[in-house]
Amino acid sequence: MNFLRELWQAVIYFLFPPHCPNCREMVDERYQLCPKCAEKILRLDLKSDPPAPLDKVLRVTKYREGSRTLLHKLKFNNNLRVVPVLKKILDDVSNREEILNFLKDVDFAVPVPLHQKRLKERGFNQSEEIFGEWLAKKNLPLKNILIRIKETPQLYDLGKADRKKVLTGVFAAAEQFDLSGKKILIVDDIFTTGTTCKECAKVLKSLGAEKVFVLAFASDFGENLLTPKK
Ligand SMILES: [Zn+2]
Numbered sequence: 001m002n003f004l005r006e007l008w009q010a011v012i013y014f015l016f017p018p019h020c021p022n023c024r025e026m027v028d029e030r031y032q033l034c035p036k037c038a039e040k041i042l043r044l045d046l047k048s049d050p051p052a053p054l055d056k057v058l059r060v061t062k063y064r065e066g067s068r069t070l071l072h073k074l075k076f077n078n079n080l081r082v083v084p085v086l087k088k089i090l091d092d093v094s095n096r097e098e099i100l101n102f103l104k105d106v107d108f109a110v111p112v113p114l115h116q117k118r119l120k121e122r123g124f125n126q127s128e129e130i131f132g133e134w135l136a137k138k139n140l141p142l143k144n145i146l147i148r149i150k151e152t153p154q155l156y157d158l159g160k161a162d163r164k165k166v167l168t169g170v171f172a173a174a175e176q177f178d179l180s181g182k183k184i185l186i187v188d189d190i191f192t193t194g195t196t197c198k199e200c201a202k203v204l205k206s207l208g209a210e211k212v213f214v215l216a217f218a219s220d221f222g223e224n225l226l227t228p229k230k
Pocket residue numbers: 020021022023024025033034035036037038
């Protein structure tokens with residue numbers, strides 16, 4: 001049985017050799033980034049000064065080139081075919097010490113919620129698609145504690161002040177949870193100004209959460225908002 005499966009796999013790989021999802025270079029395994037793209041995109045690190053009320057922010061990739069393209073395909077073209085690529089990236093970094101240390105402190109995870117209407121249009125919450133299975137493997141439940149009570153426009157062309165205005169009061173608890181002493185991980189696809197996650201954290205902390213961390217699939221940590229130095 002195993003032999004047949006391996007043979008089938010070999011045939012498939014021969015007929016459809018795996019390509020890097022970013023630059024189409026040939027790679028060994030399906031959904032794998034080529035070394036050049038991995039080098040450019042993977043930037044697992046912690047933000048040294050997380051904006052209050054967030055206690056820690058970790059990103060998996062830089063919000064550049066490949067990861068930006070992949071996430072936009074998922075979010076704006078509803079293209080679920082990129083999900084295995086994102087999952088593979090997560091799996092590849094998942095046993096890194098930074099990640100394991102980060103997760104040691106966490107009780108459970110919460111996705112950034114979509115408005116009911118957007119969820120219906122898109123058919124899925126991209127944060128759940130990206131992180132759900134991976135979190136389950138790490139024995140961390142993903143709980144829908146938060147809901148989005150106001151519809152908001154797309155944020156990508158809004159500056160920090162406008163985002164804050166648009167996002168204030170957008171999130172609420174799905175019910176009156178008691179989160180006393182809980183350490184909660186918000187999972188989000190893209191972290192730029194952090195306004196969305198900060199608004200989510202405010203609600204979680206108002207319910208008693210002790211710590212709120214963020215694991216973002218992609219972030220520039222505000223770097224692209226700075227005027228380039230000459
Ligand atoms: Zn590549």
